[in-house]
Amino acid sequence: MSSRLQQLTANIESALGDKLGRLVSHVGELTIECSVANMLDVCLILRDHPSLKFEQLIDLCGVDYAEYGEGSWSGLRFATVYHFLSISLNQRVRLRVFAADDDFPVLPTLVDMWPVANWFERESFDLYGIMYEGHPDLRRLLTDYGFVGHPFRKDFPMIGNVEMRYDPEQQRVIYQPVTIDPRNNVPRVIRDEGFHHG
Template sequence: MSAKLEHLSAQLKLALGDGVVKLEQALGELTVEVHVKHLLAVTERLKTHAELQFEQLIDLCGVDYSEHGDGRWEGQRYAVVLHLLSVSLNQRVRIRAFAAEDDFPVFPTLVDIWPVANWFEREAFDLYGIMFKNHPDLRRLLTDYGFVGHPFRKDFPMIGNVEMRYDPVQQRVIYQPVSVELRNNVPRVIRDEGAHHG
């Protein structure tokens, strides 16, 4: 670990204390796992602490870990991952928190800390079904209002639940149950380029 990352790691441990579940370095960046019940307090400290100053939320996304590691994942299913930037101190950090429940994943909204979280959280709600408590306007962002399900969940069917088509009689677009037959995906055959085939 570089001296800069070691310094940041030490500052994160000091500033966040019990909020840190795990801290690891990967791909030249630190990832801090925090418990969901401490997420609001941790993010407020990350933004305002003099040695951290993460004034910008670059990204917030949902993650479904249900099939992570070829199905060997044993932790909670849903997580929220934040990418933060301190322009003042020229440093970055990744924050990850897991939902307490898989059946109804809920996180506190971060809109009051970083207003840009608004649309990021709406996207995570739309695509993963992750709820954000006290969000000012939590509604779908990318899918249609009548869309059923959350398409980035690992158990969402690849062909979807409904299809839309133009109905010339009604002269409008209509939704109907998917009419595509399920097919087995045939694995691609990878051949050894050096082998001679006769």
């Protein structure tokens, strides 16, 4: 671990204290984990503490851990991962927060702290179904208004649930149940064990 990363680790541990759930260093990057209950306090400290100054939220994304580790995952299912940048101190950190309820995942919104979170949270809601409590306009962003389900969830069917087409008789776009036959996406292994080079 570089001295710069060691210093950032010490600064994070000192600033967050008992609000820090876990701090993981991997390939030169730090990932902070905290509980939902401490999330807003942790984010405020990350943004405002003089030794951290993570003034910019670069990105956030939802994650579904349902099949993580080839099904060996036993933790909570849904998380949001946040990527922060300190321009003034030239440092980065990642924050991962798991939603406490797998059936109805909810995390607090960060729109009030970082307005850029608005569309990122909408995307995460649309694709994973993670709700962001306090979001000013939480609605779908990438899928259609009538779309059912959340397509990045591991249990969402690869062919979807409905298909859309133009019906010339009704002169409008209609939705109907999927009529595509499911495909086997497992690659076939071809072995020619009786083949001999002559």
